[in-house]
Amino acid sequence: MRSRDLAQIALFAAIMVVLGFFPLIQLPGAFAPFTSQTLGVILAGSILGAKRGALAILLFDVLVFVGLPVLPGGRGGLSVIMGPTGGFVIAYPIGALVIGLLTERLWRHYNLPIAIAINFLGGALVLYAIGIPWMATAAHISLGKAITTSVAFLPGDVVKVVVGSLAAVAVRKAYPLIPARA
Numbered sequence: 001m002r003s004r005d006l007a008q009i010a011l012f013a014a015i016m017v018v019l020g021f022f023p024l025i026q027l028p029g030a031f032a033p034f035t036s037q038t039l040g041v042i043l044a045g046s047i048l049g050a051k052r053g054a055l056a057i058l059l060f061d062v063l064v065f066v067g068l069p070v071l072p073g074g075r076g077g078l079s080v081i082m083g084p085t086g087g088f089v090i091a092y093p094i095g096a097l098v099i100g101l102l103t104e105r106l107w108r109h110y111n112l113p114i115a116i117a118i119n120f121l122g123g124a125l126v127l128y129a130i131g132i133p134w135m136a137t138a139a140h141i142s143l144g145k146a147i148t149t150s151v152a153f154l155p156g157d158v159v160k161v162v163v164g165s166l167a168a169v170a171v172r173k174a175y176p177l178i179p180a181r182a
């Protein structure tokens, strides 16, 4: 891995940290906060691709694991990971990986609708698939309740997907960082 790759990984991990400065917004009745950090997951996967994107978010997760206050509201540490929102944090690098793999595969045909579909899959559905069952277990609530209380995140997540997709398509045009596959 070249030093440019390492710099890009560090940059996108830093973007995740900056996105964590947004104040913690707790939606009524929800067991997790609204977070702008899923936008960072989308940007990392769709702009850096699978390997560098997932590594950037993994680096961010390491910062959380060792206890740095990089989650919204200045939270971090194993107590967060073991709590109701830990599954989402663990899912962040997996979401970036899925986005990166699909973005690379469809790179030649990449456009806004494709970006939105990929980013919704990796930046919302993958996070829900891991985060919501984890939330049900950690918060001792039924899976049904975890799902219904999480529906409130959908509008905000769709906005983040569209914003991230517009950025990804613009970066692809101006300064593509993902090499086209043969």
Ligand SMILES: O=C(O)CCCC[C@@H]1SC[C@@H]2NC(=O)N[C@@H]21
Pocket (backbone or CB within 6 Å): 032, 033, 034, 035, 036, 038, 071, 072, 080, 085, 086, 088, 089, 127, 128, 131, 153, 156, 157
């Ligand atoms: O900071 C944390 O402890 C993790 C928060 C996870 C919040 C999830 S991610 C998917 C969904 N969209 C949001 O804005 N919030 C939830």
